[in-house]
Amino acid sequence: MTVRTRVHLEGNLKQALETGRNRLLVTGVVFMIAFVVISIRLVDLTVFGPGARPRLAHVAAAAPNVVKRADIIDRNGVILATSLPSASLFADPRDVMNAEDAAARLVKVLPDLTYSEILAKLDSGARFVWLSRNLTPNQQYQVNKLGIPGLSFRQGERRVYPQGREAAHILGLTDIDGKGIAGIEKRFSDALENAASPLQLSIDIRIQSMLRRELMSSMAEFKARGAAGAVLDVHTGEVMAMVSLPDFDPNQPATMLDDAAFNRVTKGVYEMGSTFKLFNTAMALDSNTVGLKDGYDASKPIHIARFTIHDFHAKNRWLSVPEILIYSSNIGSAKMAMDVGAKAQRFYLDRFGLLRPSDVELPEIGLPQTPRRWGDISTMTISYGHGIAVSPLQVVGAAAALVNGGIRYPVSLLKHRGLEAPEGERVLSARTSDEMRGLMRLVVTKGTGKNAAATGYLVGGKTGSAEKQVDGRYAVKSLISSFVGAFPMNNPRYVMMAMLDEPKGTKRTFNYATGGWVAAPVIKRMVMAMGPLLGMMPNRSTDGKDGLPRLASLRVGAGAGKPRLETY
Amino acid sequence: MIRHTTLLFLLLAGALSVGLFSIKYQVQDLEQKLVSLNKSIYQERRSIHVLNAEWSYLNNPERLAGLASRLLHMQPILPSQLASLKEIDSRLDGLGTASLPLGEGGGQ
Numbered sequence: 154m155t156v157r158t159r160v161h162l163e164g165n166l167k168q169a170l171e172t173g174r175n176r177l178l179v180t181g182v183v184f185m186i187a188f189v190v191i192s193i194r195l196v197d198l199t200v201f202g203p204g205a206r207p208r209l210a211h212v213a214a215a216a217p218n219v220v221k222r223a224d225i226i227d228r229n230g231v232i233l234a235t236s237l238p239s240a241s242l243f244a245d246p247r248d249v250m251n252a253e254d255a256a257a258r259l260v261k262v263l264p265d266l267t268y269s270e271i272l273a274k275l276d277s278g279a280r281f282v283w284l285s286r287n288l289t290p291n292q293q294y295q296v297n298k299l300g301i302p303g304l305s306f307r308q309g310e311r312r313v314y315p316q317g318r319e320a321a322h323i324l325g326l327t328d329i330d331g332k333g334i335a336g337i338e339k340r341f342s343d344a345l346e347n348a349a350s351p352l353q354l355s356i357d358i359r360i361q362s363m364l365r366r367e368l369m370s371s372m373a374e375f376k377a378r379g380a381a382g383a384v385l386d387v388h389t390g391e392v393m394a395m396v397s398l399p400d401f402d403p404n405q406p407a408t409m410l411d412d413a414a415f416n417r418v419t420k421g422v423y424e425m426g427s428t429f430k431l432f433n434t435a436m437a438l439d440s441n442t443v444g445l446k447d448g449y450d451a452s453k454p455i456h457i458a459r460f461t462i463h464d465f466h467a468k469n470r471w472l473s474v475p476e477i478l479i480y481s482s483n484i485g486s487a488k489m490a491m492d493v494g495a496k497a498q499r500f501y502l503d504r505f506g507l508l509r510p511s512d513v514e515l516p517e518i519g520l521p522q523t524p525r526r527w528g529d530i531s532t533m534t535i536s537y538g539h540g541i542a543v544s545p546l547q548v549v550g551a552a553a554a555l556v557n558g559g560i561r562y563p564v565s566l567l568k569h570r571g572l573e574a575p576e577g578e579r580v581l582s583a584r585t586s587d588e589m590r591g592l593m594r595l596v597v598t599k600g601t602g603k604n605a606a607a608t609g610y611l612v613g614g615k616t617g618s619a620e621k622q623v624d625g626r627y628a629v630k631s632l633i634s635s636f637v638g639a640f641p642m643n644n645p646r647y648v649m650m651a652m653l654d655e656p657k658g659t660k661r662t663f664n665y666a667t668g669g670w671v672a673a674p675v676i677k678r679m680v681m682a683m684g685p686l687l688g689m690m691p692n693r694s695t696d697g698k699d700g701l702p703r704l705a706s707l708r709v710g711a712g713a714g715k716p717r718l719e720t721y
Numbered sequence: 722m723i724r725h726t727t728l729l730f731l732l733l734a735g736a737l738s739v740g741l742f743s744i745k746y747q748v749q750d751l752e753q754k755l756v757s758l759n760k761s762i763y764q765e766r767r768s769i770h771v772l773n774a775e776w777s778y779l780n781n782p783e784r785l786a787g788l789a790s791r792l793l794h795m796q797p798i799l800p801s802q803l804a805s806l807k808e809i810d811s812r813l814d815g816l817g818t819a820s821l822p823l824g825e826g827g828g829q
Contacts, residue, residue, distance in 0.1 A: 219766050231777055231780065235770070235774045237770070237771055238767060238770075238771075316778075316781055607800070608801065609801060610800060685797075685803055
């Protein structure tokens with residue numbers, strides 16, 4: 154039996170129970186909402202949120218560069234210029250308690266500074282003075298050890314050139330704040346700042362070093378005032394080496410004195426002398442003004458206005474076109490130029506890049522000096538390299554076009570990327586270029602350039618010896634002696650030039666200081682050192698099959714050919 | 722019944738909070754490690770950078786040439802010292818007798 158009991162709650166008790174229920178309900182709903190919010194957030198974070206992505210790799214990749222300014226490297230990746238982290242010492246003079254004592258102790262650690270100088274700075278009452286820039290880590294440690302209050306360091310960087318003087322004129326240098334003030338450093342100053350990858354030049358430091366060594370030894374032997382030289386890749390226009398002497402040490406800006414700071418290769422413009430006969434002959438052949446079998450009477454000097462044109466290696470007879478180049482005849486060249494004409498001469502010289510400033514990437518570029526009035530006299534003198542002044546680099550750039558098949562490439566200091574040749578401009582026919590290669594080879598085998606003949610590689614080129622103008626007159630004893638050469642002549646790959654400024658003849662050279670005596674041997678030594686280094690097989694064929702156009706059949710040499718009348 | 726569930730949830734909550742804390746500290750440790758690793762990577766890169774500069778300085782062609790001739794008695798290679806395999810071949814033919822074992826695999 155069950156007894157159904159019914160509890161009746163009345164009054165206060167019932168009300169209290171109701172209140173309890175309501176409160177429980179409200180609390181439950183609040184908790185529900187809270188849990189819903191939490192679960193939504195949970196889904197959001199785990200499924201959609203950024204927490205799902207790992208960020209480790211990201212952090213590692215974003216590591217900052219060690220230094221701000223990018224390196225400069227050569228074509229093989231050798232560092233030519235780099236920035237090293239360094240600390241610079243500065244002071245807040247108001248925090249320095251005892252200026253005399255601090256100055257005395259600092260001088261002991263940093264001998265470069267003078268006591269009075271530091272004392273003046275520390276007594277100045279300013280809030281910031283530099284005391285010493287770019288300390289070595291050891292110096293920084295020692296200054297720290299002194300424990301002088303008011304001194305602190307600022308982390309910066311210092312530009313260093315591990316190769317020293319080797320490529321000084323190419324690289325240039327930076328000022329103490331790291332801004333480029335010369336050379337590549339100046340030209341690419343902004344690009345080098347914060348660049349991710351190093352700047353790669355076309356220079357090969359090994360060849361650069363060779364060229365510098367050879368030019369230095371020649372400069373010392375002939376007591377020259379200066380020297381310049383360049384090596385170019387004929388197929389790309391890349392500068393493999395470029396040296397101007399005297400030079401400076403970019404690590405020590407104080408060595409950059411007047412003459413040492415002057416880049417003779419790009420900034421200096423000179424009357425080049427007979428090397429211009431190469432261009433003269435090329436334009437005469439290319440314009441079909443003459444053929445290789447034609448020639449001119451060079452027996453008598455030319456008298457024009459108040460000038461007389463002589464020959465230095467006078468043969469006093471009729472000379473064929475190859476002979477004019479081989480014996481470097483001024484008379485023959487002048488007559489040839491007159492046949493070509495001033496207009497065509499100007500046209501060709503401009504296309505060779507000899508009338509406008511060089512396009513190489515350096516701020517130090519010399520303006521070529523050309524005659525204001527391009528009359529007959531100018532036409533004649535320009536044919537043998539007088540009355541026009543250009544930089545050695547312009548000459549090498551133009552000479553590359555003579556031997557590479559007739560295409561002029563812009564001369565560049567930056568490494569050429571890609572397999573295809575850069576965009577060039579055809580300035581000569583391939584046939585003329587072939588003929589010029591043969592003629593340049595003949596100059597070395599039979600003419601004024603015999604001292605450039607290297608064993609193993611076929612060298613061709615042209616000597617040049619120009620009298621310098623001193624106070625408006627030509628000084629016989631002050632020469633610009635040069636040699637422009639290319640090798641191997643059966644398939645030219647490199648064209649180079651060596652130039653000496655005011656060399657003095659020695660006993661060994663019979664007191665001659667001409668290009669054939671002082672500059673040609675530099676080219677010979679360069680070829681013999683460069684060839685094996687670059688893995689070029691030497692030519693050892695004895696049967697005369699050197700791949701050169703046959704010019705031997707031409708009348709070259711004493712007594713060859715019967716005199717012919719001039720054609721004009 | 723209700724007491725069992727409460728106990729279970731309490732245990733669960735306890736275990737979860739312990740787990741959460743330990744993971745949190747682990748992450749903190751890892752992050753500290755990461756910072757110090759990044760710092761040492763930077764230091765290493767800095768040293769490598771300086772060492773590269775020194776390497777370039779030590780490899781200066783002029784210096785190497787001096788060292789090689791002074792200590793190793795070496796000289797620059799001459800064009801006459803270069804030869805192709807073809808040239809060697811013709812020289813060998815001239816000798817007549819010599820036959821080099823060229824290693825014909827699978828022979829006798």
